[in-house]
Amino acid sequence: MSSKEFNYERAWKEFVVPKIAKFTETERTIVTLLAVSLKDKHQEHNLNIKIDKPEAELLEQLSTEQLFRIGKLCHDYTDLKPGKEKRDGLDKFEWIGIGWKIENVCNQEIATREDRMEVSGLFPKGDRISWDVYEQFMEWPKGSKEEFIMNFFKRTKVEETYGLIFEAIQSYEFDPHLYMITGKHLKYSDSGMLSEYEIERMERQHGPLCGMKGCNLLFSEHTHKEGPMMRLTRNIEEEKVVEFVKRYAKFLKRNKLVGVCFNEKQFKILQKGKDV
Numbered sequence: 001m002s003s004k005e006f007n008y009e010r011a012w013k014e015f016v017v018p019k020i021a022k023f024t025e026t027e028r029t030i031v032t033l034l035a036v037s038l039k040d041k042h043q044e045h046n047l048n049i050k051i052d053k054p055e056a057e058l059l060e061q062l063s064t065e066q067l068f069r070i071g072k073l074c075h076d077y078t079d080l081k082p083g084k085e086k087r088d089g090l091d092k093f094e095w096i097g098i099g100w101k102i103e104n105v106c107n108q109e110i111a112t113r114e115d116r117m118e119v120s121g122l123f124p125k126g127d128r129i130s131w132d133v134y135e136q137f138m139e140w141p142k143g144s145k146e147e148f149i150m151n152f153f154k155r156t157k158v159e160e161t162y163g164l165i166f167e168a169i170q171s172y173e174f175d176p177h178l179y180m181i182t183g184k185h186l187k188y189s190d191s192g193m194l195s196e197y198e199i200e201r202m203e204r205q206h207g208p209l210c211g212m213k214g215c216n217l218l219f220s221e222h223t224h225k226e227g228p229m230m231r232l233t234r235n236i237e238e239e240k241v242v243e244f245v246k247r248y249a250k251f252l253k254r255n256k257l258v259g260v261c262f263n264e265k266q267f268k269i270l271q272k273g274k275d276v
């Protein structure tokens, strides 16, 4: 059997279970509370599960990326799970069997935030499923976070109100440093697509692979912060910038964005009493 051949049991064991084991304490708590809350709820005519206040309050605490990841993993934990006896001690999770309900409410919350209904949780079915397809399906689509942020700022008229245009998500404060890809990654790779999943799979097999001299840390042990880079389209008073940051604080936090950067190449933030 080629290692690229898709196998439901292997996907569950090698992909879903380790990722669920890596949920943060907060994620685990939210998922457990959601599970308890959703246990006796059923699908309505529109195929959704009704979100009441308790569920809404839990979902609101998750970033859009977290909703996407948690929803899909919970769904697949239930859907791909092989026979009962092979659960690897994960029975301690109270939400077994209702993963699809968690996914359903996560998708509803994403749809509300994104103002569109394209986020589908349907598992790619049929004979043609491959590891590549599965990996793509499980990953927050490349660029989609930036697109989402950009659309949100457009919709809420950030340019008109504040003279700011979203440029990109800026990564900074790499801890301990930016993870370094090397020739070893390419050599060990099955697919040649170095996704997070692929790197973690190779590291399980070969140990830490970061190319930085003396570094012995796993991919997941390299972290960084992210914030939006906003370009000024006119000179703006400092109070206006502060107002912008305050107005969007909740949205940014929810999307794990901290420390807004301002591109002042062309225009300036005018500080009181200092400017011409």
Ligand SMILES: [Zn+2]
Pocket: 177, 178, 179, 180, 210, 211, 212, 215, 216, 217, 222
């Ligand atoms: Zn490193």
